[in-house]
Amino acid sequence: MNTPSELKYTKDHEWVKIDGNIATIGITDFAQGELGDIVFVDVDSVDDDLSAGDVFGSVEAVKTVSDLYLPVTGTVIEFNSALEDQPELLNSDPYGEGWIIKVQIADDADLSELLSAEEYQATLG
Numbered sequence: 001m002n003t004p005s006e007l008k009y010t011k012d013h014e015w016v017k018i019d020g021n022i023a024t025i026g027i028t029d030f031a032q033g034e035l036g037d038i039v040f041v042d043v044d045s046v047d048d049d050l051s052a053g054d055v056f057g058s059v060e061a062v063k064t065v066s067d068l069y070l071p072v073t074g075t076v077i078e079f080n081s082a083l084e085d086q087p088e089l090l091n092s093d094p095y096g097e098g099w100i101i102k103v104q105i106a107d108d109a110d111l112s113e114l115l116s117a118e119e120y121q122a123t124l125g
Contacts, residue, residue, distance in 0.1 A: 001124075002029040004095055008111070009120035010071045015095065016114060018105070023072050026099040027059065027090060030124060035061040038090045041083040043068075043101060045076045052110065056101060059090065068100065073109040078102040 003009070008016040013031035017024040032038065043057035050056055050070045057068045070076075080099050083089060089098040105111075115123070 001033070001121075002095065003117045003121055005117045007095070007117065008071070008114035009117065010069065010114065011120075011123055012069045012071075014069060014071050016071050017099075018111070021105045022077075023074065023103045023105050024099050025071060025101050025103060026094055027068070028120070029094050031066075032091050032094050032098075035059060035064065035066060037062045038087045041087045041090065041100065043076075043079045045101075046079050047076065049075050049106075050103075052113070059087075070103065071114060072103060072111060073106040074103040075106070076101050077104050 009028065013028045015026050015028050038059055038061050040060035045056040052070055052073045054070045055067045056070045056076060059066050059068060079101055082097065
């Protein structure tokens with residue numbers, strides 16, 4: 001399983017790439033593998049101010065729908081529009097072209113709950 005060491009992770013199987021005050025967020029390789037073939041990504045939270053742990057959208061696979069939880073407090077500033085026509089990018093390239101949203105991180109956001117790659121892998125057993 002692929003778990004890039006430069007990213008941060010959540011126990012809910014989201015990954016976070018922090019660049020200044022912008023966080024790019026997607027689902028992990030483990031998550032896409034558990035979901036199976038992803039057929040739809042629903043994000044209607046662009047321009048919303050959300051807290052860490054809030055639902056920012058959902059991913060629909062052939063057999064299930066899974067909520068997506070925001071790992072950092074901030075404002076959703078962008079949705080990866082490529083996912084509208086190619087939701088399968090979450091399966092084929094979860095850490096690259098399959099990113100889901102970008103968030104402007106709030107000044108008071110607590111990033112201490114984010115996991116390193118090693119800590120995340122340990123949660124998987």
